[in-house]
Amino acid sequence: MRYTFTILKIRGIPIELHITFIGLLGILFIFSFPIIYPVLLFGLLFISVVVHELAHSIVAQRNNIPVKKIVLYPIGGAAQIDEIPEKPGIEARIALAGPLTSLVIGIISLGINLLYPISFPTISIFIWSGTLFFDLGVLSIILAMFNLIPAFPMDGGRILRAILTFVRNDYVKATENAAGIGRGFALLMIFFGIMGNIWLAIIGFFIYIGASQEVRLARISAILKPIQISEVMLDREYALTVPPEMVISEAITLMHRAQVQDLVVCTDYDLIGVVSWDDLLKIPPPLRLITRIGDLKINPISIKAENSVFDAYKVMLKEKTRLLPVVNPKAPCNLMGVITNQSISYSLGIDRTEEKALFFN
Numbered sequence: 034m035r036y037t038f039t040i041l042k043i044r045g046i047p048i049e050l051h052i053t054f055i056g057l058l059g060i061l062f063i064f065s066f067p068i069i070y071p072v073l074l075f076g077l078l079f080i081s082v083v084v085h086e087l088a089h090s091i092v093a094q095r096n097n098i099p100v101k102k103i104v105l106y107p108i109g110g111a112a113q114i115d116e117i118p119e120k121p122g123i124e125a126r127i128a129l130a131g132p133l134t135s136l137v138i139g140i141i142s143l144g145i146n147l148l149y150p151i152s153f154p155t156i157s158i159f160i161w162s163g164t165l166f167f168d169l170g171v172l173s174i175i176l177a178m179f180n181l182i183p184a185f186p187m188d189g190g191r192i193l194r195a196i197l198t199f200v201r202n203d204y205v206k207a208t209e210n211a212a213g214i215g216r217g218f219a220l221l222m223i224f225f226g227i228m229g230n231i232w233l234a235i236i237g238f239f240i241y242i243g244a245s246q247e248v249r250l251a252r253i254s255a256i257l258k259p260i261q262i263s264e265v266m267l268d269r270e271y272a273l274t275v276p277p278e279m280v281i282s283e284a285i286t287l288m289h290r291a292q293v294q295d296l297v298v299c300t301d302y303d304l305i306g307v308v309s310w311d312d313l314l315k316i317p318p319p320l321r322l323i324t325r326i327g328d329l330k331i332n333p334i335s336i337k338a339e340n341s342v343f344d345a346y347k348v349m350l351k352e353k354t355r356l357l358p359v360v361n362p363k364a365p366c367n368l369m370g371v372i373t374n375q376s377i378s379y380s381l382g383i384d385r386t387e388e389k390a391l392f393f394n
């Protein structure tokens with residue numbers, strides 16, 4: 034089942050609506066019908082949130098950081114930025130761009146309201162005044178202010194982490210401190226949310242989880258970044274390599290005998306990619322005798338030996354794979370070795386950050 038729907042693309046960034054967002058719009062429409070004002074205001078606020086997320090995205094792109102997509106949930110938007118930079122200046126600029134843009138939208142809306150005060154009939158259960166650009170202006174300014182609360186990983190929290198990283202010159206410690214403050218705010222939001230505003234409680238819940246994940250990622254990054262792939266990769270002999278002409282049934286037998294869960298697909302000269310045991314089992318048994326590996330969708334992933342283990346970890350997480358081929362044009366079929374889940378666990382055990390701490394203490 035698909036949970037998001039792409040509505041448009043701006044600067045190569047798909048803008049997607051989450052199914053719960055569409056549901057909320059539907060509920061709002063049904064509850065307020067025949068009065069359309071709440072849906073109209075919500076629609077404009079939604080455009081204001083998209084512009085807020087685009088502001089984050091454009092600043093990220095200007096700093097050569099790819100933006101995957103923008104997804105809109107009922108509790109707000111999220112720009113999925115590939116990798117939040119550890120350079121505090123860039124993180125602060127990306128984080129600040131959103132709330133600043135919302136503030137500008139708010140001020141412009143209030144300005145428009147002074148010139149063209151358009152009023153609509155509204156319903157008493159909504160606190161909005163019914164004056165379109167006044168309400169939009171106020172809500173956009175609230176959006177800017179709310180995002181500036183230093184509840185990491187919200188925008189304000191990211192600015193706080195950037196400042197702490199700059200001051201302490203320790204990215205992991207700064208993340209831990211910002212996340213601690215973020216969790217505090219999250220618990221307050223959950224507490225006050227349960228008392229009255231369930232929306233606030235849900236946002237608090239996501240902030241709490243987000244803060245914990247960011248700390249984990251920062252710690253993993255600190256350990257894995259100093260380790261090169263060439264230090265921990267397994268030799269090419271550890272990978273089961275097969276040609277694309279092999280039929281599925283034969284490949285399954287080979288994998289079972291070798292007790293491996295992933296295959297590296299290679300021609301005589303070139304690496305094609307990785308196929309997993311689960312991919313092969315998706316083919317119905319009668320077809321396994323006639324279907325070839327090359328007929329399947331092979332994931333064309335690989336990495337170079339001079340990259341860090343953290344780079345490999347990110348690719349494996351993103352591609353949901355347990356095995357990543359390491360390429361070198363001089364090796365047969367370009368395959369120099371492989372990084373597996375175990376290589377990552379092994380690398381996490383090396384932990385040079387501890388060694389460094391022992392040295393300097």
Ligand SMILES: [Zn+2]
Pocket residue numbers: 085086089131132180188
């Ligand atoms: Zn934002």
